[in-house]
Amino acid sequence: MTEKQELNPEEQILEAAKTVFQRKGFDGARMSDIAKEAGINQALLHYYYRSKDKLFQAVFRIAVLTLFPKIIQIFNTEKPLEQKIEEFINKYFDLLIQFPYMPGFVMHEMSTHPERIKEFFSSHQLLRPQKMIQQYREGVESGRYNPCDPEQFFVSVIALCVFPFAAKPIIQTALNKSDEEYKKFLHERKVYLIDFILNGMLKK
Amino acid sequence: MTEKQELNPEEQILEAAKTVFQRKGFDGARMSDIAKEAGINQALLHYYYRSKDKLFQAVFRIAVLTLFPKIIQIFNTEKPLEQKIEEFINKYFDLLIQFPYMPGFVMHEMSTHPERIKEFFSSHQLLRPQKMIQQYREGVESGRYNPCDPEQFFVSVIALCVFPFAAKPIIQTALNKSDEEYKKFLHERKVYLIDFILNGMLKK
DNA sequence: GTCTATATAGGGATAGAC
DNA sequence: GTCTATCCCTATATAGAC
Numbered sequence: 266m267t268e269k270q271e272l273n274p275e276e277q278i279l280e281a282a283k284t285v286f287q288r289k290g291f292d293g294a295r296m297s298d299i300a301k302e303a304g305i306n307q308a309l310l311h312y313y314y315r316s317k318d319k320l321f322q323a324v325f326r327i328a329v330l331t332l333f334p335k336i337i338q339i340f341n342t343e344k345p346l347e348q349k350i351e352e353f354i355n356k357y358f359d360l361l362i363q364f365p366y367m368p369g370f371v372m373h374e375m376s377t378h379p380e381r382i383k384e385f386f387s388s389h390q391l392l393r394p395q396k397m398i399q400q401y402r403e404g405v406e407s408g409r410y411n412p413c414d415p416e417q418f419f420v421s422v423i424a425l426c427v428f429p430f431a432a433k434p435i436i437q438t439a440l441n442k443s444d445e446e447y448k449k450f451l452h453e454r455k456v457y458l459i460d461f462i463l464n465g466m467l468k469k
Numbered sequence: 470m471t472e473k474q475e476l477n478p479e480e481q482i483l484e485a486a487k488t489v490f491q492r493k494g495f496d497g498a499r500m501s502d503i504a505k506e507a508g509i510n511q512a513l514l515h516y517y518y519r520s521k522d523k524l525f526q527a528v529f530r531i532a533v534l535t536l537f538p539k540i541i542q543i544f545n546t547e548k549p550l551e552q553k554i555e556e557f558i559n560k561y562f563d564l565l566i567q568f569p570y571m572p573g574f575v576m577h578e579m580s581t582h583p584e585r586i587k588e589f590f591s592s593h594q595l596l597r598p599q600k601m602i603q604q605y606r607e608g609v610e611s612g613r614y615n616p617c618d619p620e621q622f623f624v625s626v627i628a629l630c631v632f633p634f635a636a637k638p639i640i641q642t643a644l645n646k647s648d649e650e651y652k653k654f655l656h657e658r659k660v661y662l663i664d665f666i667l668n669g670m671l672k673k
Numbered sequence: 674g675t676c677t678a679t680a681t682a683g684g685g686a687t688a689g690a691c
Numbered sequence: 692g693t694c695t696a697t698c699c700c701t702a703t704a705t706a707g708a709c
Contacts, residue, residue, distance in 0.1 A: 274692080274693090288581070289496070289581055290494065290496060290497075290577065290581060291497075292493070292494060292496035292497035293494075293495075293496035293581055295683090295684070295685090296684070296685060296686085297683095297684075297685095305693080305694095306693075306694060306695080307684095307685085307686090308686085308687080308688095308693075308694070308695080309692080309693065309694085310685095310686095311685080311686060311687075312692070312693080313692095315686090316685080316686080317684095317685065317686090366580075369576060369577060369580050371639065372573060372576075372577075372635055372636050372639065373494065373573065373576075373577045375636075375638040375639050376570075376573050376635075376637070376638055377492070377493055377494060377497055379638050383638070383642060386639065386642040386643065391643075392639070392642070392643030393643070394643075411664070411665075411668060413661055413664065413665070414657065414661060416644055416654070417654075417657070417658055417661045417662075417665075418665075420632065420633060420640055420644075420658075421629055421662075421665060423632070423636075424628045424629050424631075424632030424633070424636075425625055425628050425629065427628075427632065427636075428624065428627070428628030428631065428632055429624060429628070431576055431580075431635065432576050432579075432627075432628075432631075433580070434579040434580055434583050434587070435575065435576065435579050435590065435596070436624055438587060438590040438596070439590065439595075439596030439597070439598075440620055440624075450620070450621075453618065453621070454621060454624075457617055457618060457621045458625075460615070460617065461615075461617070461621075461622075461625060461669045461670075462669070464615060464668060464669045464670075464673070465665040465666070465668045465669035466665075466668075469668070469673045478674080478675090499701090499702070499703095500702070500703060500704085501701095501702075501703095509675080509676095510675075510676060510677080511702095511703085511704090512675075512676070512677085512704085512705080512706095513674080513675065513676085514704095515703085515704060515705075516674075516675080519704090520703080520704075521702090521703065521704090
C-alpha cells in the first residue's frame with residue numbers, strides 16, 4: 266500500500282502493478298492485489314488498462330525500456346574497455362540495487378511466456394553490445410587480452426552482476442547472512458568484481 | 470505426453486509434475502496439465518498426492534536433493550582447488566544440460582514462495598562450501614591466489630555456470646543464436662570458464 | 674486404483690448506479 | 692471517473708460408481 270497521492274490514478278496503478286508483478290510474476294499476481302496496493306478498487310484497473318495482460322505489457326515495457334538502454338549505453342561509449350568495465354559495474358550495480366527484482370522478473374517471464382515478450386528484445390535492439398565486443402576483439406588482436414570469445418566474456422560480466430540479485434534468497438541462506446550483511450556483501454562485490462574480471466581478461 | 474509406461478502411476482505423476490512445474494512454475498502450472506502430461510486423469514493426482522501443494526513439495530524436494538548434494542560434493546573433496554574447479558565446471562555443466570530448467574525454477578520459487586521452501590536449504594546443509602572456502606583462504610595466505618573474499622569467489626563460480634541456463638531466452642535473443650548455436654555456445658563455455666576463472670584467481 | 678461427474682472457490686472481467 | 696454488485700469461467704478438490 267505504497268500510496269503516492271501526487272500521482273494520477275493511471276500512474277498509481279502502473280506503480281502498484283510494477284510492484285506486484287515483479288514480486289509475484291504474472292501468474293502469481295492477482296488483480297485484487299494490485300488494486301489494493303494502488304489503494305483503489307479492482308474495476309478501475311480494467312477501466313484504465315482493459316485486461317491483466319495489457320497491464321502487464323505496460324509494466325514490462327516500461328521496466329525493460331528504462332533498464333536495458335541504460336545498460337547498453339554504458340558499454341557503447343568510446344572509452345577504453347578496462348575503464349568502461351569499471352564504470353559499467355559501478356553503474357549497473359547501483360541500478361540493480363534500485364530494481365533488485367528486475368533480473369528474476371525478466372528471466373522468469375522470458376522463460377515462461379516468451380511469446381508475449383520476445384518482441385521487446387528483438388525489435389528494440391536492446392541487447393546488442395557490438396561496440397564492446399569489437400573492442401574486446403581488438404584487445405585480443407593486439408595481444409593485451411586473453412584470447413577468448415567476446416560473447417562469452419559479455420555473458421560472464423552480466424552473469425557476475427545479475428546473479429546475486431536473482432538468486433538472493435538462495436545465496437543468503439547458503440552463506441547464512443542477515444539482510445544487512447547481504448547488503449554489505451553486494452556493496453563489496455563491486456570492487457571485487459572489477460578486480461576479478463580485469464584479471465580474467467588481461468594477459469599475464 | 471512423455472509416457473513412460475515402465476513407471477508406476479505414482480512415479481509417472483511425479484515425472485509429469487516435474488516437467489510442468491519446472492517449465493511453468495508453481496503459479497503457472499495447472500493440475501490438468503500435469504494429468505495430461507502423465508497420461509492419466511486429474512482425480513488420480515489427488516488420490517496419490519492430496520493437493521497441488523503437496524505434489525509440488527515432492528517435486529521440489531527431489532529436484533533439490535538430487536541436485537545440490539552433487540554440486541557441493543565436488544567442492545568438498547581433498548584435491549587441489551585448481552583441479553577441483555576444472556572438475557566442478559565440467560561436471561556441473563553436464564548436470565545443468567540434463568536439467569536446464571532447474572536454475573530458473575529454483576530461483577523463482579525461492580523468490581516468490583520462500584516460506585514454502587526455505588526449510589530445505591537451511592535444514593539440509595545443502596550449500597555450505599566450507600572446504601572450498603577454506604582452501605581458497607589457504608591459497609591466499611600462501612600468496613598463490615589473489616586476495617579476495619572466498620564467498621565472493623564462490624558466488625562468482627556458481628553465477629558463471631548457472632546464468633546461461635537461467636537467462637537462456639534473453640541471451641539467445643541478444644546474441645541472435647539458433648538453438649543449435651546456443652548449444653554449441655554452452656559447450657564451448659566449459660573450456661572458456663575454466664580459463665577465465667583460474668586467470669581471475671591466480672596471481673600474476 | 675481408476676474413472677466421470679460435480680461441488681466449491683477464486684479470479685478476471687463487466688454492468689450499471691452515482 | 693469511481694464505486695458496488697455480480698457474472699462467468701477456470702482450477703482445485705471431492706464424491707461416488709466401477
